[in-house]
Amino acid sequence: MTCNEVNERLIAALDAGESCPEADRHCLSCPSCAESRTALLKMFEGLDELPSPDRMSGDEFVRSLPVKIVPEHSLSELWNGLCELISRYPALGAGLALICFLAGMSFSRPVNVTTAHVETQRTLETLTREIVELNEAVALVRLEQASASERLQAVHWIGDHGRSDSDLVAALGGVLERDENVNVRLAAIDALSGFSGDPAVRPLLIGALMKPQSPLVRIALIEHLVPLADPASLAVFKAIAADEKSHEAVRERARTAAQSSI
Amino acid sequence: MTRVIRGESGCLGILFERHRGSLFGSFVRRTGDRALSEDLVQDTFYRAYKYRKSFRSGQDFLPWIHRIARNVLYAALKKKGRRVDSPADDDSLLSQVKCDRPAPDHLSAQSNERDYLYQALELLSEEQRQLIVLRRIENRSYGEIARLLNCDEAPLKVRVHRAFLKLQQSVLKMTQEIET
Numbered sequence: 001m002t003c004n005e006v007n008e009r010l011i012a013a014l015d016a017g018e019s020c021p022e023a024d025r026h027c028l029s030c031p032s033c034a035e036s037r038t039a040l041l042k043m044f045e046g047l048d049e050l051p052s053p054d055r056m057s058g059d060e061f062v063r064s065l066p067v068k069i070v071p072e073h074s075l076s077e078l079w080n081g082l083c084e085l086i087s088r089y090p091a092l093g094a095g096l097a098l099i100c101f102l103a104g105m106s107f108s109r110p111v112n113v114t115t116a117h118v119e120t121q122r123t124l125e126t127l128t129r130e131i132v133e134l135n136e137a138v139a140l141v142r143l144e145q146a147s148a149s150e151r152l153q154a155v156h157w158i159g160d161h162g163r164s165d166s167d168l169v170a171a172l173g174g175v176l177e178r179d180e181n182v183n184v185r186l187a188a189i190d191a192l193s194g195f196s197g198d199p200a201v202r203p204l205l206i207g208a209l210m211k212p213q214s215p216l217v218r219i220a221l222i223e224h225l226v227p228l229a230d231p232a233s234l235a236v237f238k239a240i241a242a243d244e245k246s247h248e249a250v251r252e253r254a255r256t257a258a259q260s261s262i
Numbered sequence: 263m264t265r266v267i268r269g270e271s272g273c274l275g276i277l278f279e280r281h282r283g284s285l286f287g288s289f290v291r292r293t294g295d296r297a298l299s300e301d302l303v304q305d306t307f308y309r310a311y312k313y314r315k316s317f318r319s320g321q322d323f324l325p326w327i328h329r330i331a332r333n334v335l336y337a338a339l340k341k342k343g344r345r346v347d348s349p350a351d352d353d354s355l356l357s358q359v360k361c362d363r364p365a366p367d368h369l370s371a372q373s374n375e376r377d378y379l380y381q382a383l384e385l386l387s388e389e390q391r392q393l394i395v396l397r398r399i400e401n402r403s404y405g406e407i408a409r410l411l412n413c414d415e416a417p418l419k420v421r422v423h424r425a426f427l428k429l430q431q432s433v434l435k436m437t438q439e440i441e442t
Contacts, residue, residue, distance in 0.1 A: 007427075007430075008423075008427075011423060011426045011427060011430070012423065015397070015398075015422065015423070015426060039430070039433065039434065039437070040430060043379070043429065043430060043433050044398070046376065046379045047379065047394065047398040047399060048398065048399075049376070050287065050290075050376065050379065050380075050399050051286075051287075051290055051296050051299075051399075052283065052286070052399045052400050052401070053282050053283060053286040053299070053300055053303060053400070054300060055400070057275065057279065058272070058274070058275020058276050058277075058278045058279040059272070059275050061274075061275055061278045061304065061307065062272070062274055062275045062278075064304070065308060065311065080319070
């Protein structure tokens with residue numbers, strides 16, 4: 001065993017807290033190694049005597065901190081991370097650049113508020129018109145129902161919500177001419193009077209008045225025709241007033257209407 | 263330290279366990295006060311966390327923590343009214359802080375030997391000093407040290423052995439200097 005080996009063995013033995021009989025035997029015959037051994041023992045003893053800090057574990061230390069450690073990501077870290085990713089994957093960088101460009105283009109385009117508002121209004125109007133048309137179609141279907149109540153409701157709906165439309169006016173004319181229920185016919189007269197601006201309405205009312213039917217309906221027709229002051233209705237009023245077959249109440253109302261129309 | 267900045271609290275605990283021994287030794291040597299040194303170590307790591315954002319990614323941890331330790335020591339000694347050399351900004355090593363520490367009476371018999379040993383330890387590299395402190399002063403097993411330093415046990419034993427050899431040479435050199 002050489003002197004170098006002795007020193008190595010002694011350090012290993014002292015570190016492990018063991019003895020090394022081979023090295024001890026060598027030191028008995030080698031004064032230099034014996035001196036070195038003594039110094040080494042002194043050094044290890046000195047190290048053992050040095051004060052050591054309390055064995056507070058790292059976790060205990062972290063718990064003792066007056067602040068809580070929470071994950072945080074600064075903008076610069078995010079930026080650095082992004083730069084690192086882009087340097088690793090250039091295609092990602094190109095993709096991000098394209099997305100930024102497109103986003104910039106879309107955000108930088110001037111937004112015309114007025115145009116957008118008008119477009120919205122138009123869409124709303126279209127939708128409203130479609131709803132009304134749908135309801136009118138439903139009302140027309142209901143006019144054909146067997147139930148007088150259904151027909152009456154349909155006539156009322158047309159009078160309240162219907163537009164001055166040739167189909168609706170024609171449908172109401174048909175009701176006035178053919179419906180067997182007096183109340184439905186009376187409601188049709190009311191509904192048609194709401195469309196008096198339509199040129200097709202007056203001939204319908206006059207034509208219905210000329211036909212022999214319920215006195216109530218004829219009186220209602222006369223009542224609605226008088227305010228319209230249509231010249232054609234005057235002749236009809238006079239003819240009814242002179243017609244002996246007509247109901248007396250109808251003749252009387254026609255006579256009054258004819259006099260007021262003159 | 264970068265992971266500490268990300269919020270991994272366990273990493274600060276590991277750093278504390280790795281370096282508190284050598285920092286504690288340095289503080290004891292300069293203050294002669296064991297309790298104060300314990301506080302200074304904890305204060306150093308608390309400040310390290312507090313000023314974690316001053317740590318740049320890729321920077322060496324040891325010079326950074328030593329700069330904090332030096333400032334902590336400087337502030338503590340000044341508070342106690344001790345004379346202490348003002349720390350220069352370009353001087354980051356704790357070992358270069360010099361103060362007029364009075365030798366405690368109960369340590370006077372061994373104070374010279376202990377001082378030599380401390381001085382010899384400070385002649386070692388930071389890594390070697392850390393290994394000796396963990397192994398011999400804190401009496402940790404190789405398994406514990408390997409886990410703490412995140413390395414394998416076999417190469418660690420070699421590194422510790424070299425650190426002891428280096429320390430032996432440093433002690434020998436100092437003894438020869440004193441004798442001459």
